[in-house]
Amino acid sequence: MKVFLLAGEVSGDVAAAHLTRALRLLEPGVEVVGGGGERMRHAGVRVVLDTSDWGVIGYLESYLRVPVFAGRLRRVLRLIRRERPDVLVLVDFPGFNFAVARRLSPLFPTVYYFPPMAYGRRISRADKLARLPVRVLAPFPFEAELYRAAGADVVFTGHPALDWVRPERSREELCALLGLDTARPLVALLPGSRAQEIHALLPAMVGAVQIARVRVPGLQAVIARAADSLERIIARHAADIPVVSHGTHDLLAAADAALVASGTATLEALILGTPMAVAYRISRATAWIARRIATTPWISLPNILAGTEVVREMLQERATPQALAEELLRLLDPEHAGRMRQALGTLRERLGPPGALERSAREVLARARGMG
Numbered sequence: 001m002k003v004f005l006l007a008g009e010v011s012g013d014v015a016a017a018h019l020t021r022a023l024r025l026l027e028p029g030v031e032v033v034g035g036g037g038e039r040m041r042h043a044g045v046r047v048v049l050d051t052s053d054w055g056v057i058g059y060l061e062s063y064l065r066v067p068v069f070a071g072r073l074r075r076v077l078r079l080i081r082r083e084r085p086d087v088l089v090l091v092d093f094p095g096f097n098f099a100v101a102r103r104l105s106p107l108f109p110t111v112y113y114f115p116p117m118a119y120g121r122r123i124s125r126a127d128k129l130a131r132l133p134v135r136v137l138a139p140f141p142f143e144a145e146l147y148r149a150a151g152a153d154v155v156f157t158g159h160p161a162l163d164w165v166r167p168e169r170s171r172e173e174l175c176a177l178l179g180l181d182t183a184r185p186l187v188a189l190l191p192g193s194r195a196q197e198i199h200a201l202l203p204a205m206v207g208a209v210q211i212a213r214v215r216v217p218g219l220q221a222v223i224a225r226a227a228d229s230l231e232r233i234i235a236r237h238a239a240d241i242p243v244v245s246h247g248t249h250d251l252l253a254a255a256d257a258a259l260v261a262s263g264t265a266t267l268e269a270l271i272l273g274t275p276m277a278v279a280y281r282i283s284r285a286t287a288w289i290a291r292r293i294a295t296t297p298w299i300s301l302p303n304i305l306a307g308t309e310v311v312r313e314m315l316q317e318r319a320t321p322q323a324l325a326e327e328l329l330r331l332l333d334p335e336h337a338g339r340m341r342q343a344l345g346t347l348r349e350r351l352g353p354p355g356a357l358e359r360s361a362r363e364v365l366a367r368a369r370g371m372g
Contacts, residue, residue: 001027001368004085004108005034005045006076006100008054008093010193010226011264012036015114016091017043018164022361030365033083035076036091038228048079052227054096073099080104087368089113090134094125101132109367111135113360118146119296119304126150135367137360140305141350157359158352161264165271169247171254178242184218185256185332188274189241190248192261193226195233200281202237205259207321209241212328219332222255224248224265257331259324266300266311271351273344275337276302277312277327279319305350310343 003023007016017039020032024044032045037052054072073096080088080100088108090097094116101110115136118126129136130152137157138144144156175182187209191202202223209221225234225245234243244251248265252258252274260266262280269276278300302310312327314320330336 001029001365002031002033002083002085003087003089003364003368004080004083005032005036005040005089005091006051006080006093006097007034007036007040007091008051008096010037010039010052012092012114013039013052014164014264015160016040016045016089018160018357019089019091019113019360019364020045022357023364026358026361027365033085034089035079048083049076051093054093069096072096076100077103080108084108085368087111087364089364098125098129101129101134105132105134109135109370111137111364111367113137113364114139115143115147118143118150124150126152135363137363139351139356141352155359155363156352157363158354158356159267160356160360161267161271162348162351162354163357165249165268167249167253167272169250169254174244174247174250174254178222178244180220180222180242181218184220185216186254187212187219187221187328187332188251188255188258188260189221189223189238190252190258190260190265190269191223191234192263192265193230195230197261197280198230198233198237201261201279201319202234204279204319204321204324206238206241208259208324208328211321211325212332215329216332222251224251257328257337259328262299262313266302270302270305270344270347273341273348275331275340275344277314277324277331278302279314279324281316281319302344302347305347306343310340310347 005016007013013036016036020043023030034045035049035051041047088110090112092114112134116125119142126147127150130150136147136152136154138154139159147154189205191198213219221241223243225243252269252272258269258274258276260276262278314323
């Protein structure tokens with residue numbers, strides 16, 4: 001049996017790597033090949049194309065790179081046709097992977113793992129995907145409802161992050177590794193997994209820590225690096241703050257508070273119950289388009305899940321060092337932090353029961369065997 005996994009950036013690479021391990025537990029002889037990055041490779045995937053740096057933020061930015069992505073699409077389609085998998089699994093990366101689904105789902109059994117977000121948008125992605133012979137694995141209940149209403153072949157699996165977000169080191173072990181003091185407050189800085197995000201957010205996050213230290217002397221900070229390729233970019237903005245690579249869950253579990261770029265990391269912080277504030281910056285053109293497409297005022301997954309503001313979102317011009325510092329000081333207040341931890345614990349229950357990885361892997365294998 002051969003499975004082809006196609007992910008397009010760091011978060012998809014992580015999700016595909018965990019799915020690979022789940023597939024092998026259920027079907028030890030399965031061959032897994034695909035496009036992805038270092039995490040998929042470490043999980044045993046035969047990576048035929050490195051796509052880990054393909055992520056682009058913004059509508060205008062994506063439009064300007066259409067010729068580049070057109071060439072990449074042709075290459076990917078050739079690779080998949082050459083490999084002739086028993087099942088094609090598309091992981092996140094909505095614009096590109098939808099184009100792949102449109103062309104190849106009539107030829108190969110296809111599963112969309114982490115499908116395009118349908119909630120909170122005026123333009124229905126669910127309607128478009130429902131027209132294709134694709135099995136959709138929805139991680140959120142409200143997403144499953146939207147896809148089902150559109151007529152898609154959808155299964156609510158729950159969110160697999162519940163299975164893989166597991167710290168390996170204690171706070172004491174992490175602090176010893178980085179030369180930090182366990183008795184002093186610790187802040188996690190998660191500026192994103194793309195170079196664009198880090199350039200836009202990390203200087204403000206570092207500035208916020210410096211401002212907050214006036215009120216909280218001895219405040220410690222650590223940066224989570226999503227990929228080794230981002231080392232130089234992070235060092236350019238924060239040479240004096242320690243960095244952990246591939247240790248995000250350890251850091252979030254140990255931290256008293258976190259400043260987080262909107263994205264998968266907010267869900268990881270939610271699962272671990274880490275008090276957080278969310279920051280994000282995109283180009284003015286993309287922000288203008290996004291405001292006209294969105295039907296919800298929130299962009300972070302905790303607030304979307306809750307339907308109200310549980311974590312403070314500081315977007316665009318509001319994501320300043322001063323604003324982030326003020327919110328960071330609130331998060332370090334034990335009473336406020338306790339209320340947020342309680343709210344995050346309630347939201348965690350909405351992600352479904354553990355075991356989503358195995359449920360997702362079973363769906364993929366069933367599709368490969370022609371059983372659904």
